Amino acid sequence: MERRYEGRHDAVHPHLDPPAEVLHDRRWAKDLRSAVQCAAVILVLLLLIDWGADSLTAVRGALWAGLAVLLFLILFPPRVTAGEGWLASRGLLRKRLVRTDLLVSVRCVDGVSQRLVLRDVPGGRVEISLQVLMNNPDLWHRLDEDAHRSATGGSLTCGQTALLRLSERIDRENARTVFKVSGLD
Secondary structure: OOOOOHHHHOOOOOOOOOOOOOEEOOOHHHHHHHHHHHHHHHHHHHHHHHHHOOOOOHHHHHHHHHHHHHHHHHHOOOEEEEEOOEEEEEOOOOEEEEOHHHEEEEEEEOOOOOEEEEEEOOOOEEEEEHHHHHHOHHHHHHHHHHHHHHHHHOOOOEOHHHHHHHHHHHHHHHHHHHHHHHOOO
């Protein structure tokens, strides 16, 4: 069952304040274009190689197209949005939502792609790439602000150290970017 945070501000509750600003991952469109381009390049290369070897058939062409679609599905970037008290990640098939003002745990997961796993009191769970937060300081600021609210309210029982480390890392990366842009690198 999908929980909808947006629904609390619809026409059913006209007396409520209008929703606060919704923040989006600014690089999502670029990442989506990259996923499409990678899949298209693989498809073209496979078709050209097969055609050059004189072994291209309709079945093989469909196989290569299926492989390109599979690559696109793997590379498809989730669209991350946030507002006051919530953060959502929308993939191809499902949208996951977490109440950032009611966080229970925050965990950093290392690996090829470092991820942040957020869990809230109602049971919501969102997993987002740390790179999304580094590329979007406004998203990070919104999450950090709400996480502090969770900690103050007593719901955040696990992950304050992870948030502190992440905050230091993002501040370091932002300072490095400022120095690089200003020529002080």
